[in-house]
Amino acid sequence: MKTRIVKAALLIGTIMLSTVHAGDQPLGRTADADSQLPRPFDVLAVTGPAAGRFHCAVCDYGVRPFVLVFLRTPDENGGAFLKALDGLAAKHADAELGVAAVFLGDGAYRQALLKADDAHGAELAKAIAAEKEAADTVKRLAQSLGLRHAQCGLLGTDPDSLSALKAYGIPSDAAAAVFVFHKLQEVGKPALFKSAPTKVQLDQILAEVGKVVRRAEKANRHDD
Helix, strand or coil: CCCCCCCCCCCCCCCCCCCCCCCCCCECCCCCCCCCCCCCCEEEECCCCCEEEEEEEECCCCCCEEEEEECCCCHHHHHHHHHHHHHHHHCCCCCEEEEEEEECCCCCCCHHHEEEEEEHHHHHHHHHHHHHHHHHHHHHHHHHHHCCCEEEEEEEECCHHHHHHHHHCCCCCCCEEEEEEEEECCCCCEECCCCCHHHHHHHHHHHHHHHHHHHHHHHHHCCC
């Protein structure tokens, strides 16, 4: 199989979930939004090869199909969705589907690192403890779900991390944002939700991702 790895920040899909009331209409970006990656951004990797280091969340996948999931909390709803995506990646190996789960909040760890000095020693120590707690929670979730393909990380609350969310057009009150791309082209309309997507909505997203995955799998087999 020809490996398609282009070390560039190329977003193929974005999904953000949260634990709030479901049923709100989509908000934010519209169908004519720019389909190109707004910008790369770093997370503190919790699982995967880069675990324990700051790592670009969107740079490793190139033109492969890729789903990026932002989660406010590691809840049951988001966990089930991650498990389903992980299953898609396992079932359609030839598609080389990438799955990255980005949990919002690192205990202000990165922010504390940026201003670490003798005057902020206590603040850094507190942030280190908070980051460890957040990372351990995510690790336990990944282990309980048996995730093998999804890579998990923590997004900070520092200005650069927050500007990354803004660059993607995600309002501060948005609970969910969904983008699906293939070959750098957006598939369907982008949607941001004020509250968590329902199971029906998540199933629709999975169905669209499944279509993208099967097309990529077919194309990759043809190129062999």
